[in-house]
Structures are given as structure tokens and as C-alpha cells.
Amino acid sequence: MRPRTELRCAAALAAVMGLFACGAPPDAPIRVLLLSGQNNHDWKTTTPKLEAILEEDGRFEVDITGSPGGLTSSSLEPYDAILSNWNAYGNEVSPSAWPEEARRATLEFVRGGKGHIVVHAGSSSFEGWDDYARLTLAAWKNGRSSHGPIHEFPVRIDDPLHPVTAGLAPFTIRDELWNRPGTVEEAKILASSFSAPDMEGTGEWEPAVLAGRYGKGRSLTILLGHDAEAMDNLGFRALLLRAVEWAARGRVSPREEAAESSWRWQKTDGAALALVGAAGPLWRFNYDRGLDTPYFHPLTTPEGRTLTWDQPPDHIWHHGLWFSWKFINGVNYWEIDPKTGRPAGRASWTNVKIETGGGFGAKISMDLAYRPAGEEAAVLTERRSIEISAPSPDGTYAMDWTCTFRAVREVVLDRTPIPGEPGGQSWGGYAGLSLRLTGDMAGRRAVTIDGPVAESEMREERYRGRHAALDYSGLVNGTPAGVAILDHPGNPRSPTPWYVIISAEMSFFSPALLCFEPMTLRPGEGLTLRYRVIVHPGRWDAARLDAEYRRFAR
Numbered sequence: 001m002r003p004r005t006e007l008r009c010a011a012a013l014a015a016v017m018g019l020f021a022c023g024a025p026p027d028a029p030i031r032v033l034l035l036s037g038q039n040n041h042d043w044k045t046t047t048p049k050l051e052a053i054l055e056e057d058g059r060f061e062v063d064i065t066g067s068p069g070g071l072t073s074s075s076l077e078p079y080d081a082i083l084s085n086w087n088a089y090g091n092e093v094s095p096s097a098w099p100e101e102a103r104r105a106t107l108e109f110v111r112g113g114k115g116h117i118v119v120h121a122g123s124s125s126f127e128g129w130d131d132y133a134r135l136t137l138a139a140w141k142n143g144r145s146s147h148g149p150i151h152e153f154p155v156r157i158d159d160p161l162h163p164v165t166a167g168l169a170p171f172t173i174r175d176e177l178w179n180r181p182g183t184v185e186e187a188k189i190l191a192s193s194f195s196a197p198d199m200e201g202t203g204e205w206e207p208a209v210l211a212g213r214y215g216k217g218r219s220l221t222i223l224l225g226h227d228a229e230a231m232d233n234l235g236f237r238a239l240l241l242r243a244v245e246w247a248a249r250g251r252v253s254p255r256e257e258a259a260e261s262s263w264r265w266q267k268t269d270g271a272a273l274a275l276v277g278a279a280g281p282l283w284r285f286n287y288d289r290g291l292d293t294p295y296f297h298p299l300t301t302p303e304g305r306t307l308t309w310d311q312p313p314d315h316i317w318h319h320g321l322w323f324s325w326k327f328i329n330g331v332n333y334w335e336i337d338p339k340t341g342r343p344a345g346r347a348s349w350t351n352v353k354i355e356t357g358g359g360f361g362a363k364i365s366m367d368l369a370y371r372p373a374g375e376e377a378a379v380l381t382e383r384r385s386i387e388i389s390a391p392s393p394d395g396t397y398a399m400d401w402t403c404t405f406r407a408v409r410e411v412v413l414d415r416t417p418i419p420g421e422p423g424g425q426s427w428g429g430y431a432g433l434s435l436r437l438t439g440d441m442a443g444r445r446a447v448t449i450d451g452p453v454a455e456s457e458m459r460e461e462r463y464r465g466r467h468a469a470l471d472y473s474g475l476v477n478g479t480p481a482g483v484a485i486l487d488h489p490g491n492p493r494s495p496t497p498w499y500v501i502i503s504a505e506m507s508f509f510s511p512a513l514l515c516f517e518p519m520t521l522r523p524g525e526g527l528t529l530r531y532r533v534i535v536h537p538g539r540w541d542a543a544r545l546d547a548e549y550r551r552f553a554r
Helices: 003-017 043-057 100-111 130-136 234-249 542-553
Strands: 030-035 060-065 081-084 115-119 151-157 171-175 188-194 205-214 217-222 264-268 272-277 280-286 295-299 321-324 345-356 362-372 380-388 397-407 411-414 432-436 441-448 469-476 479-487 498-502 507-511 519-521 526-537
Touching: 030 043, 030 234, 043 060, 043 234, 081 100, 081 234, 100 115, 100 130, 100 205, 100 217, 115 130, 115 234, 130 205, 130 217, 151 542, 171 234, 188 542, 205 234, 217 234, 272 362, 321 397, 397 519, 432 479, 432 526, 441 498, 441 507, 441 542, 469 498, 469 507, 469 542, 479 507, 479 542, 519 526, 526 542
Parallel strands: 030 060, 030 081, 081 115, 115 217
Antiparallel strands: 151 171, 151 188, 188 205, 205 217, 264 272, 272 280, 280 295, 295 321, 321 432, 345 362, 362 380, 380 397, 397 526, 411 519, 432 507, 441 469, 469 479, 479 526, 498 507
């Protein structure tokens, strides 16, 4: 051990034997012994990173040993948990690589009520040591396990009730993803990573975080964290801090994560709600009654990169993320009449209810009515509900839209005709939920669950294919980000036609259920539309989009 470790051990041992012989006080630091010095990964950079994450938090004191084979019961006595960034993979892998004293001391340490945590490959040792496998829960298995290239992938929370993962949102990480790790039967999966087939994956959700008990103690394995860059991910850092505290103490302190504590609500009564971080609004909902439509703008990344455009000069009736029919009974609810400065068809809203809860999620509901300008009676009503998730550690957030319409009298929902129809126009086919993206987006591309949209599929810079989901992404100030919209399978005409524009002037897309034909509702007849909108960093491929769609569809 390093010299300061020996000093700490002596001081801690004296404390244990003296004043705190009956147990550490509640505010005592959590003492962690970090195993290092050998690994088939770059332990010389990952070990300092693990130490820094824990010690910068303020609750942990970390000592490092490069010789875990020298562990004894007395040397382990001062500690609350062992954190392993050590393995013998490719070297000596038999139990005899550690002396009997080290093996016995390690098992008794946890069995007696303390904790053991493994990061990534920190358990890939001792093929014939069954007790070590039960302690470490998961490991690389030759002939079975595999991984593709380092890439970005999603991590979902499988057990939202376990102390380690309770309250944590799903996140995205750039890391090495293990396929088919060897796991013990009693391990409980807390979180999983999606293994995309185009990244040499299985097309399944693979275990990422596992927890278990060993005697009176607790064990936890995080298979994420291949390198120091992956360990800098906010989701990984949150998991590590919670894992070590739980393994050491059997609980996780009720304290806000650093990622959450930077958010605050900004409300303007009767006009707007925004979730604001250090770089400004992450999203803002605008619903002042003087507007032509309620809408979201801006939608941004946590770093403040704005993805939407409100009232662009070419189409001043575009408003970030919004919903509008084009024609109802021949009256235009979409565009502004230059004579009046307002649309000929008017939408109004009442009974606006906004709920904000812990974790920085929100729910917005309202009643809308659609009527021609100058008329009192509505022709169509709508009950709209939008549930917005708390941002995940990487800034991903989702909006679940549910719009239930009811015809007061017979209505025909229509759009500008498309090419091939009488009066068809190259720009025809749009109506409904729509997204106008920033003009500063470069390197744009559209991806469906069936694959990327090719240039050959675009007609006059527009695409109108049918799919269950579509993602539109690009570079904003050099950084990739995008927005996905998922079409619920219960929607009429699902999978929906998509109206997509990728042109020099415009970045726009919409699940346009009216694209190929209008829709008639008889008096009293209803129509319900459900969509999930996901704002995310990075670029999504078809496999990721399909995985998110399947979760939404369930």
C-alpha cells in the first residue's frame, strides 16, 4: 500500500479499537480500499479516475493497494468496502494466485457485513474459485462473452426500487459493452445496456449493473467503465457513488445528484414553464393565450445548444415543437393570413394544469377548441396531456404526448394535396405534430427503425415513407444531437407516414397521418394520437430507435 494508506490504516485501527468500537458515527467518511496494480485494461488511468470521483464527492476516503494478494484480516479491518479495479485476466487465473490468507480475509470481510464493488473487468479472475464468482456476480467468460467497438449506447434502469438505482434516469454512455457476461444465478440486474447488432451486439439488453448479498454483506458489479473517458460519464459517476455507499452502509443517502441539483423551475403564470440549468433553459413550454398555438421552444442540450427554431423568417407560423392541423373543413389553421396577421382557423385553450414533481419531471394538461375566426362554436375539441421526463445524467429527456380529439359536428381533417393528386404540390402532405429544427444544424440525417433515409428516397428534398419511428439528427456547433419521435402502434394509420424536409433552407419533420389522405370524423366521433418525443445527445441508429420504440409500444 502507499505510505499514506499505512498511516490511515493505523489511525483507523486505533479508532476502531477505541472511541468508535461500537461502530462508525453516522457522519464518518466511508473508507474504501481500491484494488489496483494489475488489469488487462488501462488501470494506470482508471484507478486515479475512480479515486477522484469518490474523494471529490466528500463522503469517501480512498486508499489504494497494488498488491491485493497481500490482504489480511487486520489490513482490511479499517475499511467499509473493497472496490476492485484489479484482475488477473491473461495472467495467473487460478485461486492460488492469492495466498489462502488473502482469499479468506476477502470473503470474511464481506460475509461479516461489509461491501465489495467491481468495475468493468475487475472480477475477471480465478476461474475455479466459486466463492469469488458468487461475491463478484459477473465476469468475462472465454468462449461465451464478446464485445464490439467502443460506441455510444443506452443504459436503462431495470430496478427502480433498489437503493442504488432508485430515482436514477436512463442515460447514454460511450463505452465498451459486454455481450453475454457470465453471471451467477442469485445476481439481481439493476440496469442493462442495449447491444446493437450493427455494433457486433446481440440485439438484446445486456446486464450492466448487478447487485447481490454475500453473507451479511453486499456486493455490486458495474460492467461499465472500460476507460477513464467512460468513467467521466455522469450516469456512471452517479452509479459508482451510489454503489459504493450502498455496499458499504446498506443504504444510499437521500441527497440530490449533482446533475439534478443544477436544475431549477422557471415559471411565468399563465404564460410559460421552463426547466433551467447552468447553460439556460433545457426546454420551455409557451402557452400564453395571445399565441396562435401552445408550443415548446427552445429544446436544448444541457450545454445550451438549441435544437429548435421559433418563427423562422421563411415560415413565421413554425414554432419549435408544436401541434396544428392544416385544414379543418377547408379552413386553414396552420398558416397566418397576411390580411389579419392570424390564422383563419383559431385554436384556444383553457383549464391549463401544470404539475412539477421531484426529479424535475412535469405534466401539462389542457383543453383546446378549434373554430373558424369570428365564430363562437367549436367544430373540434381536444384534451391534451404531455408528460415530460426528468433529464437523464447525459441530458436526454422524453415527452409523451396524448391528444384526444372529438368532433362537435362533422369535420374533415385535410392537408395540401401531394404530387400525383389533383392540385398536388411538392410541399403537400404535412399536418399534426411538427418539429422545426435550428438553421444552424449541419450534417443532417434522418434514420427510421428500418434504417437511414437515403438521398435516393428523397423527392424534391422531401421524404414521405411509413415507419413506426424517425430520428432527425445533426451537428450543432460541432456536437451531434437529435430528436426522435415515436408513433404509438395504437394510432390510426400506424405506422405513420413521415413528412421530412432536409433542404438548404429547412430542417423539419412530422408524423403526418394525413399525408396520403384526409380523415373525416362524424359528430361525436373521437380520435386519439399518442407520440413520444425524445431529445438526445449524439446520433441514434436504427437499432437504438427500434429499442426505444418497443419500450414505448409496451
